[in-house]
């Protein structure tokens with residue numbers, strides 16, 4: 607579904623990603639974990655087209671993504687749930703979801719999608735007429751996920767959905783993601799600093815440190831790896 611090959615990217619004179627290669631198979635749930643500043647958000651921004659890479663390739667569903675203008679990438683089926691949620695605060699929950707459904711497939715599948723989104727994230731149905739800016743952090747995160755799902759994506763990219771949330775709320779979000787994935791078979795790519803939860807939720811993981819992939823494997827292998835246990839799991 608997504609193949610990133612030898613990707614390098616950064617900001618003007620500052621290189622951030624260095625020769626990063628990542629594979630996400632159709633239906634897979636892949637987590638990219640690593641410390642602050644490792645380049646996780648930069649990777650997502652490069653996939654979405656906000657950051658222009660200096661080298662490498664990104665192939666999405668057989669298409670050379672770097673040749674596709676950034677505004678068109680959502681129409682190919684990539685939904686980016688950004689770091690910090692970034693919901694539209696002065697729009698209602700329903701209006702935010704409608705904004706997510708602006709892609710061709712989102713408009714086509716709207717009725718089915720909205721029913722499923724409400725089933726998976728019932729708080730959005732209960733609060734459909736509430737202004738997004740008045741909701742709690744966890745509720746806003748669920749709205750950001752719902753907005754991503756409303757575009758009817760083939761790939762859902764989630765940038766630190768647990769950021770700023772209480773552990774119990776973050777756990778609830780991870781549990782919802784696992785359930786959404788189980789029911790829909792959607793391909794998911796997650797970046798997270800909460801390494802234990804991310805590796806428990808996903809089937810495959812990559813460890814990104816200082817712009818390099820230093821380790822990868824299925825979730826059980828990574829959770830058993832000594833370096834991961836010491837550096838990220840506090841064992």
Ligand SMILES: Nc1ncnc2c1ncn2[C@@H]1O[C@H](COP(=O)(O)OP(=O)(O)OP(=O)(O)O)[C@@H](O)[C@H]1O
Nearest residue numbers: 617620622640641642643644645646647648649799
């Ligand atoms: N717009 C920007 N201009 C210049 N440097 C930037 C910009 N955005 C990020 N950086 C730098 O790029 C590096 C990687 O940042 P990035 O946000 O991708 O890391 P991250 O792994 O997502 O970290 P975090 O978990 O803290 O968000 C950091 O050193 C950061 O300061």
